[in-house]
Amino acid sequence: xxxxxxxxxxxxxxxxxxxxxxxxxxxxxxxxxxxxxxxxxxxxxxxxxxxxxxxxxxxxxxxxxxxxxxxxxxxxxxxxxxxxxxxxxxxxxxxxxxxxxxxxxxxxxxxxxxxxxxxxxxxxxxxxxxxxxxxxxxxxxxxxxxxxxxxxxxxxxxxxxxxxxxxxxxxxxxxxxxxxxxxxxxxxxxxxxxxxxxxxxxxxxxxxxxxxxxxxxxxxxxxxxxxxxxxxxxxxxxxxxxxxxxxxxxxxxxxxxxxxxxxxxxxxxxxxxxxxxxxxxxxxxxxxxxxxxxxxxxxxxxxxxxxxxxxxxxxxxxxxxxxxxxxxxxxxxxxxxxxxxxxxxxxxxxxxxxx
Numbered sequence: 574x575x576x577x578x579x580x581x582x583x584x585x586x587x588x589x590x591x592x593x594x595x596x597x598x599x600x601x602x603x604x605x606x607x608x609x610x611x612x613x614x615x616x617x618x619x620x621x622x623x624x625x626x627x628x629x630x631x632x633x634x635x636x637x638x639x640x641x642x643x644x645x646x647x648x649x650x651x652x653x654x655x656x657x658x659x660x661x662x663x664x665x666x667x668x669x670x671x672x673x674x675x676x677x678x679x680x681x682x683x684x685x686x687x688x689x690x691x692x693x694x695x696x697x698x699x700x701x702x703x704x705x706x707x708x709x710x711x712x713x714x715x716x717x718x719x720x721x722x723x724x725x726x727x728x729x730x731x732x733x734x735x736x737x738x739x740x741x742x743x744x745x746x747x748x749x750x751x752x753x754x755x756x757x758x759x760x761x762x763x764x765x766x767x768x769x770x771x772x773x774x775x776x777x778x779x780x781x782x783x784x785x786x787x788x789x790x791x792x793x794x795x796x797x798x799x800x801x802x803x804x805x806x807x808x809x810x811x812x813x814x815x816x817x818x819x820x821x822x823x824x825x826x827x828x829x830x831x832x833x834x835x836x837x838x839x840x841x842x843x844x845x846x847x848x849x850x851x852x853x854x855x856x857x858x859x860x861x862x863x864x865x866x867x868x869x870x871x872x873x874x875x876x877x878x879x880x881x882x883x884x885x886x887x888x889x890x891x892x893x894x895x896x897x898x899x900x901x902x903x904x905x906x907x908x909x910x911x912x913x914x915x916x917x918x919x920x921x922x923x924x925x926x927x928x
Contacts, residue, residue, distance in 0.1 A: 580919045582609025587662040587755075590615060590654075591638065592645075594667035596711075596735065597744035597771060598695055599634040602665055604748060606637055607913055613657060614638040617645070633910050645676050654678075658687045662764075663751055665693045669708075670700045680766040690764040693751040695743055699770040711735035711771070714742070718775040723782070727796040742774030799823070805856035806831060806846065809885060816868035817885040820859070830880040834871075835862050 584605060591602040593616040606612045614635060641657070644650040658664060664683065666673055673679065673694070680692050697714065698704040704717070712732045715721035720738070725731030750767030758764050785791035791798050802808040806822040822831040828846045832838040840858055845851050863871060868884050875882035884890075891897060892909035904912040 580917050582607075583917055585609035587611070588613065588660060589663040589665060590657050590661045592664070592666040592668070593617065596667075597739040597747070598665050598667035600740050601693070601695070601744040601748050601751075602638065603634050603636070604744070605663070605751075608915070610663070612638040613641055613661075615641045615643050615645075615654060615657070618642045631908060645678075651677065655686065658683070658690060661687075661690060662755070663691045663693060665695070665747075665751075667695045670696050670705050680768075684764060684766065688763055689758060691751055691754040691758060692764070692766045693747050693754075694766065694768040695747045696768075696770045698772050700768065704772075709771075711738040714738040714772045714775050718742075718772055718779065720775060720779060722793075723795060723801060725795055726802075727794070730795070737778070738771050738775045742776075742778055743769070743771035744774075746774035746777055803852065805852050805859050808856070810860055810863035812863050812868040812871060813865060814867040814869075818863060818868055818871050819883050819885050821881040821883075823881070827879055827881045830878050831882060834875050834878055834880045834882060835859065837862060 587605075587610040589602060589605050589610045589612045591598060591612055591614045593614065599614070602612045602614065641653075643653050645654060680694070683690060683692055696705070697709045698707060698717075711734075712721065715724075715732065715738050718738070721730045721732065723730075724733050746769050747767070750769060754765050754767050782791055786793075792803075795801060797803045800807060804823075806820055806828050809817045809819050811817055820831060822828040825843065825846060829838070829843045832841055832843055837858060841855055866874075871882065872884040886894060889909070892903045892905075897903055901912055902914060904910055
């Protein structure tokens, strides 16, 4: 019989040097730290702007990193950085294009001096084009990537926090590239450079939608599509207590369950689920029905059914939800925050069991 036990974190023994930035670069560094790497965060000795030397008690993105104050514009600061890099495996940087080169730290020079180093570069707009030297934030990258126009209510786009461009787009694609380079280094013994941008990573998330557009299955209007709130079975509804439930009953078998849970099986034809001309009427019927009970009442009614109906929780509620606790998704000390969301398991004979 296969038994599972936790294995050491896969990046234990690796060292990451992270040059000071905000947003996706420290997020990427923190994920590498969660995988077992030691992360040294290099910051300038004085605060040149937003967030650099601010002492935040609950700075989750930088917790547990080793802080180093180095002035990279001075020879002794550069010398100290090279000392760090001599024993490091990864360098992460999020400057605008050309900044690293002006510091005398061009990727070619870094790899020549530190041949095993993997350099991960993340800019905002990319290395070329008119926007390359410009400032930007998540909302701006979403706008140019075509994503912001597709998200929100029918009459207005809505920025979806900074989870999409900064973290889902930029940081995650950066990490894929860095980890791929580390795998390649294990084969060749030599490091290298991976470069992407927040804009590029955001565009990289949108391939499915371009395919749907090409097939004539996606409208450029908001709240007019299957996954953007246009479908009555894939959207949120306000309940009697002013809170919301989320409905995602895309497949017919789940839609039938939803109709049973809501008591609408006698009013709505399950076979007409994908008849778009009937969506407005169906949405009105669902809205009236959900308004009759509280959010938690609906959640309880749907808990044992595959109706794809869930309560819309806030951050505080999510941190203590029984299912999330059962899966250890959150840590409660020293305050509620995401826990280790990746698990690496092996059997007693060293083989990784199947699911």
